[in-house]
Amino acid sequence: MKIRNRLKQYLIIEYKLILSTMVILSIVGCSGDDDDDDRLGNWVGSSVFDGTPRSSAVSFTLGNKGYMGTGFDGDDYLNDFWVYDLEGNFWSQLANFSGSPRSAGVAFTAAGDGYVGLGFDGDNELGDFYKYNLSTNSWDSIARFSGTPRRGAVAFNSETTGYVGTGFDGDNDKKDFWKYSPQTNTWIELIGFGGAKRREATTFTIDNKVYMGTGSSSGLNQDDFWVFDTTTETWTSLNDLDTDDYDITRSNSIGFSIGNKGYLACGVTENGITSTVWEYDPGNDNWIEKTSFEGVTRQDAISFYNGTKAFVALGRSGNLYLDDNWGFFPFEAEDEND
Numbered sequence: 001m002k003i004r005n006r007l008k009q010y011l012i013i014e015y016k017l018i019l020s021t022m023v024i025l026s027i028v029g030c031s032g033d034d035d036d037d038d039r040l041g042n043w044v045g046s047s048v049f050d051g052t053p054r055s056s057a058v059s060f061t062l063g064n065k066g067y068m069g070t071g072f073d074g075d076d077y078l079n080d081f082w083v084y085d086l087e088g089n090f091w092s093q094l095a096n097f098s099g100s101p102r103s104a105g106v107a108f109t110a111a112g113d114g115y116v117g118l119g120f121d122g123d124n125e126l127g128d129f130y131k132y133n134l135s136t137n138s139w140d141s142i143a144r145f146s147g148t149p150r151r152g153a154v155a156f157n158s159e160t161t162g163y164v165g166t167g168f169d170g171d172n173d174k175k176d177f178w179k180y181s182p183q184t185n186t187w188i189e190l191i192g193f194g195g196a197k198r199r200e201a202t203t204f205t206i207d208n209k210v211y212m213g214t215g216s217s218s219g220l221n222q223d224d225f226w227v228f229d230t231t232t233e234t235w236t237s238l239n240d241l242d243t244d245d246y247d248i249t250r251s252n253s254i255g256f257s258i259g260n261k262g263y264l265a266c267g268v269t270e271n272g273i274t275s276t277v278w279e280y281d282p283g284n285d286n287w288i289e290k291t292s293f294e295g296v297t298r299q300d301a302i303s304f305y306n307g308t309k310a311f312v313a314l315g316r317s318g319n320l321y322l323d324d325n326w327g328f329f330p331f332e333a334e335d336e337n338d
Contacts, residue, residue: 041277041291042332046311046325050091051082053323055300055316056103060114061086062134066304066311067114069097070105074321077101077122081132084325086309098139099130104200104300106155108162110182115142115162120151125170131182146187147178152199156210158230163190166198166215173197173217179233193235196222204255204262204305206282211262213241216251221270223249227282239285246287248278252299256310258330263290265312265328266298273297273317279330291334295326 049068057071057078069081079101081094097116105119105126117129127149131140145164153167153174165177175197177190201215201222213225223242228235241248253267262280267273275293280286293312301315301322313325 039289039291040331040333041279042329042334042338043291043294044327044329044338045295046327047084047089047091049082049084049313049323049325051080051093051323052078053321054078054103054314055298055321057302057314058105058107058116058119059302059304060107060109061304061306062109062112062114064306067094067107067132068302068304068314069094069116070102070119071314072103072321074316074319077103077120084304084311084313086304086306086311095137095139097130097132098141099128100126102126104151106153106164108155108157108164108180110157110162110180111160113182115155115180117145118150118153118164118167125149125151125168129180143180143185143187145178146189147176148174150174152215154201154203154212156203156205156212156228158208161230163210163228163230165190165193166201168199173199190233192233193226194237195224195226195235198222198251200251202253202255202264202267204257204264204280206257206260206262209282211238211255211280211282214248214250214253214264214267216268221249221251221268223247241287246278246289248287250274254301254303254312254315256303256305256312256328258305258308258310258328261330263310263328263330265293265303266301266315268299273299277328290330293326294334294336295324296320296322298322 054071054073059068064086066084079097102119107116114132127145148169150167150169155164162180197217198215203212210228223240225238250267250269265277275297277290278287298315298317304311
């Protein structure tokens with residue numbers, strides 16, 4: 001009897017241990033089912049744009065002010081111009097852009113002023129360019145772009161020089177790049193970009209390096225990714241945007257940087273418009289996914305960023321043109337109630 005009782009007690013203990021192990025394994029398994037819970041990044045609704053909702057506007061940032069104008073509202077091409085105070089969280093209207101109303105243009109800054117040009121006016125691709133004088137809130141015409149007129153190009157800058165390239169000129173997608181010198185008011189073609197043709201690509205800047213990728217050509221999203229060193233004016237290819245670990249290919253997205261990280265948000269993938277957000281680390285040439293954009297899924301948005309803060313605003317979702325504005329905090333946990 002004693003042997004039987006001991007055997008019975010042993011079997012009960014073994015059974016309990018097996019059940020405990022199964023419960024622990026079940027908990028561990030469930031905790032890894034949803035990777036969304038592990039993603040960082042919080043989107044906070046900010047001051048809604050005061051003007052007409054629109055997409056395909058131009059934008060640039062100087063100090064703690066974001067400047068935005070032009071675009072298309074579904075009916076009309078626009079030429080109004082606005083400034084957003086990143087610290088004060090409010091908008092003010094400025095002098096209208098002096099060129100013709102347009103969408104899908106480009107903008108950059110150089111030597112403390114803003115520059116806006118190119119685009120599409122509903123009939124033709126455009127090649128004119130203008131300088132916005134912050135001190136006088138006025139516009140001056142500058143030298144016409146030396147490449148072919150185009151829309152959907154990219155633009156970026158060093159402290160003293162502007163750069164413009166890629167885009168669609170009405171006949172072909174482009175891959176040429178040009179440098180603008182405010183000192184001489186001239187454009188010079190740069191040689192050395194080995195990437196694919198494209199329109200509606202995206203850039204972001206970290207220190208003196210500009211990272212460019214995405215965009216489409218002949219209806220296909222491009223997966224090559226490049227860095228341009230504004231000091232040496234040379235291009236270097238990086239890891240593709242479509243790997244075994246991720247696929248970030250898209251067009252009509254928005255790029256920005258915070259600190260030493262770059263970000264791609266929203267845009268159009270092969271499956272349609274997306275709200276996904278990806279963070280790029282130049283230290284290891286790799287991407288991780290962040291909390292998805294919390295506003296309406298969109299394309300053709302704008303961004304303001306000054307190195308420490310970033311905002312994504314406007315754009316469109318199908319035929320819905322948007323006027324909302326969202327701040328992004330990449331290292332905070334998501335809070336759907338703010």
